[in-house]
Amino acid sequence: MPPRDPELPEGTDQIVNGASSESESGGFVARGSNNGGTTEKLVSQVRDQVASLRGQAGDKLRSVADDGKTKATTLLDDVAGIIEDAARSIDERLGGEYADYAHRASSAVSGFAGRIREKSVDDIVDDTRDIVRSSPGVAIAAAAVVGFALMRVIRSGLDQTSRGNGGGRGRSGGRGRTRNADTTTSGGA
Secondary structure, three states: OOOOOOOOOOOOOEEEEEEOOOOOOOEEEEEEHHHHHHHHHHHHHHHHHHHHHHHHHHHHHHHHHHHHHHHHHHHHHHHHHHHHHHHHHHHHHHHHHHHHHHHHHHHHHHHHHHHHOOOOOOHHHHHHHHHHOHHHHHHHHHHHHHHHHHHHHHHHHHHHHHHHOOOOHHHHHHOOOEEEOOOOEHHHH
């Protein structure tokens, strides 16, 4: 420890230049070793708080993911039921050979929903990571398809909202098209 400067106030060891304008040299008066234990305690408390918040955030995220998983499997079961109904209708109209494809599709969707239902969210995340690592091209293509589908759903919802509110944009998206009773014209043509 360096010798204490006699001009410094009690409890200080040295001046740290540039940290404050309170001293003549434009520095900050650094406290001695008494503050070291307090600093360590504060750092420890901050670390404990960060760990606690991280744990709470992880628990909340898992809870939301479990809810999403439940909703997704319910939706998949509904889709499988719709496909099965369509398969029965196809069987009545076109015969069993064509309906077989629809029955297989229904079974595949139901099986997929069952596998998702049985796995924990952590297992699903691990499986997804493995798939992305083993075939990143397929993962990118799947993400693009999902993004495109989500944009279509969002855009159709916005179109329905603007038509329902009389927003005037309608289906044309406000691109200068007007619709008459028997003709459609573009903005400049």
